[in-house]
Amino acid sequence: QSVLTQPPSVSGAPGQRVTISCTGSSSNIGAGYGVHWYQVVPGAAPKLLIYANTNRPSGVPHRFSGSKSGTSASLAITGLQAEDEAEYYCQSYDSSLRGSEFGGGTKLTVL
């Protein structure tokens, strides 16, 4: 069981906005460690979408954005597209584990 909690699934129609939450604790997100988000498509390498809470790597569309507050973080996707259908994972460092931790993952379905 992950120390970072994500909803198992979210869904939205094309063009809509969806958010995925990631809830941690005082030893990871709440301690000030950055939250990072990855997109995983079957058969492909995981892709970094957001790093250090709010930053987009070069090439990631502006439709993807991240935020953080207290012990939680969120990934927002606006203008939903069929190609966004994938699994999304949050990740942070945990000082109690002294290592990296992933959320359980959220399956995004584009209706």
Place this chain on the structure above:
Amino acid sequence: QLQLQESGPGLVKPSETLSLTCIVSGGSIGSTSYYWGWIRQPPGKGLEWIGTIRKSATSAYNPSLKSRVTISEDTSKNQFTLSLSSVTAADTAVYYCARQEVGFSRGYYPDWFDPWGQGTLVTVSS
């Protein structure tokens, strides 16, 4: 452009040791500017951090795997290796290697993973 490629057997027998190598091109694993890590994803399950290594620093391992895991580096070949002993069917997974940024906000610690290798499926079966 940095690239990582996992290499190793796709089939391992129960109780044996799984060994995978991550071959790095376009950058040096000898740099202290980055960590290097292994992550896996069992079929139908989520991503799981296995461990991380950084030159001139101690390795860090997932507590749930720590007794069975060793990660080592070979800077002369620019590659790092994962060894997982006493494997069972539960270790069947796609294994990824990745570069990990160094975080600075609260001392030095391994931060986000980027880029990742393509991944390699390892099946544990007799």
